[in-house]
Amino acid sequence: MLDDFLVRAALAGLGLALAAAPLGCFVSWRRMAYFGDATAHAAILGVALALALSLPVFAGTLAVALLMALLVGTLSERGLALDTVLGVLAHGALAVGLVAITFVPGARLDLSAYLFGDILAVTPADLAVIWGGGLAVSALMVWRWQALLTTTVSPDLAWASGLDPRREQRILTVALALTVAVAIKVVGVLLIGAMLLIPAAAARPFSRTPERMALLAAAIGAVSALAGLQMALWFDTPAGPSMVCVAAAIFAVSAAASALRG
Amino acid sequence: MRLIEAKGMTVALAGQVVLRDVDFHVDPGEIVTIVGPNGSGKSTLLRTLIGALRPEAGEIRRKPDLRLGYVPQKLQIDATLPLTVGRFLSLPRRIAAAQAQAALDEAGAGTLTDRPMADLSGGQFQRVLLARALLGRPDLLLLDEPTQGLDQPGSAAFYRQIEQIRARLGCAVVMVSHELHVVMSASDRVVCLNGHVCCQGHPETVAQAAEYRALFGTGTHGALALYRHEHSHSHDHDHSHDHTDHVH
Numbered sequence: 001m002l003d004d005f006l007v008r009a010a011l012a013g014l015g016l017a018l019a020a021a022p023l024g025c026f027v028s029w030r031r032m033a034y035f036g037d038a039t040a041h042a043a044i045l046g047v048a049l050a051l052a053l054s055l056p057v058f059a060g061t062l063a064v065a066l067l068m069a070l071l072v073g074t075l076s077e078r079g080l081a082l083d084t085v086l087g088v089l090a091h092g093a094l095a096v097g098l099v100a101i102t103f104v105p106g107a108r109l110d111l112s113a114y115l116f117g118d119i120l121a122v123t124p125a126d127l128a129v130i131w132g133g134g135l136a137v138s139a140l141m142v143w144r145w146q147a148l149l150t151t152t153v154s155p156d157l158a159w160a161s162g163l164d165p166r167r168e169q170r171i172l173t174v175a176l177a178l179t180v181a182v183a184i185k186v187v188g189v190l191l192i193g194a195m196l197l198i199p200a201a202a203a204r205p206f207s208r209t210p211e212r213m214a215l216l217a218a219a220i221g222a223v224s225a226l227a228g229l230q231m232a233l234w235f236d237t238p239a240g241p242s243m244v245c246v247a248a249a250i251f252a253v254s255a256a257a258s259a260l261r262g
Numbered sequence: 263m264r265l266i267e268a269k270g271m272t273v274a275l276a277g278q279v280v281l282r283d284v285d286f287h288v289d290p291g292e293i294v295t296i297v298g299p300n301g302s303g304k305s306t307l308l309r310t311l312i313g314a315l316r317p318e319a320g321e322i323r324r325k326p327d328l329r330l331g332y333v334p335q336k337l338q339i340d341a342t343l344p345l346t347v348g349r350f351l352s353l354p355r356r357i358a359a360a361q362a363q364a365a366l367d368e369a370g371a372g373t374l375t376d377r378p379m380a381d382l383s384g385g386q387f388q389r390v391l392l393a394r395a396l397l398g399r400p401d402l403l404l405l406d407e408p409t410q411g412l413d414q415p416g417s418a419a420f421y422r423q424i425e426q427i428r429a430r431l432g433c434a435v436v437m438v439s440h441e442l443h444v445v446m447s448a449s450d451r452v453v454c455l456n457g458h459v460c461c462q463g464h465p466e467t468v469a470q471a472a473e474y475r476a477l478f479g480t481g482t483h484g485a486l487a488l489y490r491h492e493h494s495h496s497h498d499h500d501h502s503h504d505h506t507d508h509v510h
């Protein structure tokens with residue numbers, strides 16, 4: 001069954017939806033959208049390094065995404081003017097990565113695969129990485145769920161309950177880096193942020209509890225992945241952006257429905 | 263044994279010293295009220311006691327396994343985070359529905375379980391925060407301006423309720439308040455803060471003092487007058503702690 005590239009593509013999309021949904025909820029609740037972008041964009045630098053050093057791309061992106069996420073996390077703990085700093089880091093990392101990758105022989109040809117994903121070329125080995133990473137992120141989210149939520153509601157309430165909000169922030173950082181490394185093959189660095197945020201945003205109006213929002217986001221992410229893939233086949237459009245188009249359409253319907261409901 | 267004790271505590275925020283050389287302690291079961299003008303470091307003191315801020319100097323000692331209940335001055339929950347009152351009470355420890363209901367009843371918010379946190383009025387929100395703080399069976403309850411948004415009778419009722427909770431749970435209470443005249447009878451001790459401890463004492467003694475009668479005889483404005491009085495002469499020299507003498 002895994003011999004069929006379409007089946008592999010569908011499974012890759014579902015694996016990403018699994019990891020992105022709960023994490024995307026935290027990215028939304030904690031206003032970390034730029035944080036996600038900075039981490040994802042830095043991953044292109046990881047691709048360049050991995051290709052130059054003949055390392056697996058997953059290892060390179062994970063390492064650089066982790067470094068970037070830790071850097072951003074440290075800056076935010078220092079209380080710097082975050083919006084600006086994150087904007088500079090997000091765009092700067094992308095530009096540096098794009099320049100760096102031109103020095104790697106042959107990589108230029110593949111560039112759009114890393115920017116927008118190449119889900120139809122997912123190998124069984126890629127699939128193992130995607131599902132391994134996706135399950136690891138989900139397990140991390142389930143394990144720390146209560147502590148992460150408390151910290152998100154209020155770091156001070158977390159301190160008073162004997163939790164350490166800095167530790168929870170670091171756990172989110174690791175989860176984000178893992179998700180970026182997993183998602184790069186599926187939607188590429190430019191659209192990872194979209195797959196984090198859009199399903200969560202579409203789920204919000206129909207959720208009364210955080211758990212429901214995360215589950216609904218996972219379902220919306222999964223539908224977007226599968227429908228986007230179908231769209232890519234029918235219209236010969238790029239698969240990653242097609243998935244994001246479907247997610248955005250679901251968001252538009254959800255927003256309109258909640259506006260009508262009042 | 264003291265529940266918590268801070269000695270020579272200095273706390274800085276963004277490079278500015280906010281609290282200087284503060285000694286503060288709470289004994290089991292006592293109600294301590296902290297008063298002081300805006301920006302005097304009351305919230306900073308509470309946040310340091312819960313461990314959210316590290317003092318630059320001095321030390322804080324806690325009774326081992328001290329259970330804290332904390333009600334922050336303000337709490338902004340992001341609009342994208344859906345949270346009902348019942349779900350909020352189950353953070354970080356999941357609790358049974360009956361237990362949540364009991365805590366809400368105790369805090370006077372019994373009908374709110376299924377309401378989204380975002381829909382609550384200021385007073386309802388404070389009560390839910392109080393209910394959550396009570397759920398942990400605290401040894402020490404820290405309340406940062408818990409009566410903001412309540413009118414005067416509402417505040418008075420709230421303080422009576424705090425006394426009842428103290429009697430029932432046996433917990434100590436530290437409360438930040440602007441309404442010194444209303445909390446008087448409920449407090450065992452009043453601490454006046456303005457970047458440092460200006461004065462402290464038993465409220466009955468304070469209430470008997472001629473200065474107090476002159477300043478607190480008439481409503482809310484009296485409380486503010488005390489602050490001005492205390493701070494206008496105690497700030498330019500370093501002997502402000504001696505200022506407590508006429509209170510004791």
Ligand SMILES: Nc1ncnc2c1ncn2[C@@H]1O[C@H](COP(=O)(O)OP(=O)(O)O)[C@@H](O)[C@H]1O
Binds near residue numbers: 300303306307
């Ligand atoms: N996060 C912060 N960063 C920098 N300064 C702060 C911060 N929070 C409070 N301050 C400053 O610390 C001082 C004490 O604030 P606070 O403890 O909130 O006073 P109070 O609760 O008595 O009104 C104020 O001057 C305030 O401006």
Ligand SMILES: [Mg+2]
Binds near residue numbers: 304306335406
């Ligand atoms: Mg305050």
